[in-house]
Amino acid sequence: MRLTESTGVFDALGFGFFVVDEGWNVLLFNREAERITGFTRKEALGCKCSEIFHTEFCNARCPLQQALVSGGRVSRRQVHFLTRDNRRVALEISAAPFTGSGERPMGVLCFREVLADQAGTDTPADDPLRRLVFRHPLMLQLLDILRMVAPTDASVLLTGETGTGKGLLAKALHDLSRRRVGPFVGVNCAALPDKLLESELFGYKKGAFTDARADKPGMFELAQGGTIFLDEIGDLPSDLQAKLLQALEERRFYPLGATKPVSVNVRVVAASNLDLARRTTEGLFRSDLYYRLRVVELHIPPLRERSADIVPLAELFLARAAERYAKRATHLDESAKRLLSAYSFPGNVRELKHLMEHAVILSDGTTLTPAHFPPQMAVHPAPTAPMFHPGHPTCPGQAAQRLPEAERVQGGSLLERERDLLLQALSENDWSILQTAAQLGINRTTLWRRMRKYGI
Incomplete structure (x- = not known):
């Protein structure tokens, strides 16, 4: 019996089961795998396994890869998996190589859910990353890196276009760190006039200037023991760049009007939508501060480059908007999903959120259609990138185009x-x-x- 003829047999199994070829494309996906992952068989077939079954071991120590390379079985590995509806579940998985009826080598993965107290991990029930809705492989890989960086005190620089979600990732870094019991203080460096920014960041003493009638702690002091998030750091004036560098290196600074320094213990996470490397060469940003901030740099791709995230995010924003505006809308029809997936989103995730609010407000039923969205969306299609590996039209985040x-x-x-x-x-x-x-x-x-x- 050929593999493609065995679906009924595998559907009768009481555990999740899928088969991949040597290129990691899913060839078979049983009914229990559908239930556990939230992906349908139609969506899964032809996809890379990491796109529908991403765990913390996908980028290193992949059980399937170990089984195929060694020719042996990898048994009862405990992992955590993010389902399609963004639930983080504990699984026990086993992997083995498989060759059937003279066909090419393949890999088999079996998995079942395990109870939290059987999972062998201290992962909190309210995992901060559960609040982040990502499906594209680039974003899943970024989350894996974020998990490794979060427990350290290393400075992190988040880069990416406006509206990509840098603030959300900064908060997730804090919530996953040992400083999560401390405060998370955010400052938008572009939102305040230069004369106010220094006093906001570092505070001032009574009498430092005309209206300084009492001591006022700055954001760095308020973030003591926690994390300070410096958004739009590329807009920081040059004189403040020097003072910030000193605060980072010495962990102390002088508030305005102070004669004694204030010591602080904070982690710094910065973000910018500007090319800071280029600004350093142009003399607009201090190179020593740049290197001090980017001990680890995480780049967040624009939404148009991670189309697999569009519909899941849209569905999340739909639910939130329907609750906020007391509307009956519950889902998008297929044509609305195609419209969203084809749009370029110059405003990224922030624009998607507002578009969903627009559509929900204009709706009068349970289903959102293209008629509920602004007409200009149709004239701003996303650029399509030809792929040089076989695509699959139903694979999340993967184009169906092929080279001639x-x-x-x-x-x-x-x-x-x-x-x-x-x-x-x-x-x-x-x-x-x-x-x-x-x-x-x-x-x-x-x-x-x-x-x-x-x-x-």
Whole structure:
């Protein structure tokens, strides 16, 4: 019996079960896997397994990869998995290689839910990352890195366009850290006039200026024992950059009008939508402060580059807006989902939130359709990037486009053809990352990631 003919048998199993090929594409997905993950079989088939079954081991120590490489079985590994509706569940998984009826090597993963007290972990029930709705592999990888960075006191620089969610990630960093019992204090460096910003950050003493009738602690003092989030740090005036650097390095500073320094113990998380590296070369931002802030840098891609996140986020904002405005709207129809997925979102997640509020307010039933959204959305489609691996029309976050047959590299396995295509494109463009990415229709980050994947 061939694998494709065995669906009924696997559906009768009392545990989740899926099979992947050598390219990690899902070939079989049983009914219990649908129930546990929240993804339907139609959505799962043809997807990369990490896109529908992402755990903390996907980027390192992947059980499936270990099983395929070793040729042995990996048994009863305990992991945590984020379901489609953003529930974090504890699972026990086993993996093994599988070859059926002379077919190519494949991997099998079996999994079942376990109770929290069986999970062998001290993960809190209210995991801060449960509040973040991400489905795109780039964002899932970013969350994995965030988990590793959070327990440390390292300074973190969050970069990305306006509206991508830098503030939410900053708060998640704090909530996952040892400082979570302390305060989280946010300051928008672009929202205050230069003359007020220093007193807001560092405070002042009575008599420091005309209206200083009493001592006032600054944001750094208010964040004592916790985290201070400096948003739009690229707009910080040059004179304050020097004072901030001193506060970071010495963990103390002088409030306005003070004769004695104030010592602080805070973690600094900064964010910017500007290219700080470029601003340092232009003399607009201190290089020493830049390097002090970016011990770890996390870049948040714009929403148009992570289309798998659009519909889940839209559904979240729909539910919130319906509750806020006492509306009956409960879901998007398929045409509304296509409209949202095709839109470029220049305002990123913030714009999506406001668009969903707009649609909910104009609705009078349970279903949102394209008619409930602003008409200008139809004239701002998202740029489509041709993929150089086989796509699947129902795979979350994956385009269904393919290269023309004449442009495909012939012969070898799927992975070999993809690697050859990369080498061919790099060679044609004299190994220019920018030109190669443009030819392939992907961004530079994606190209670098694929080069690392194949050891190029």
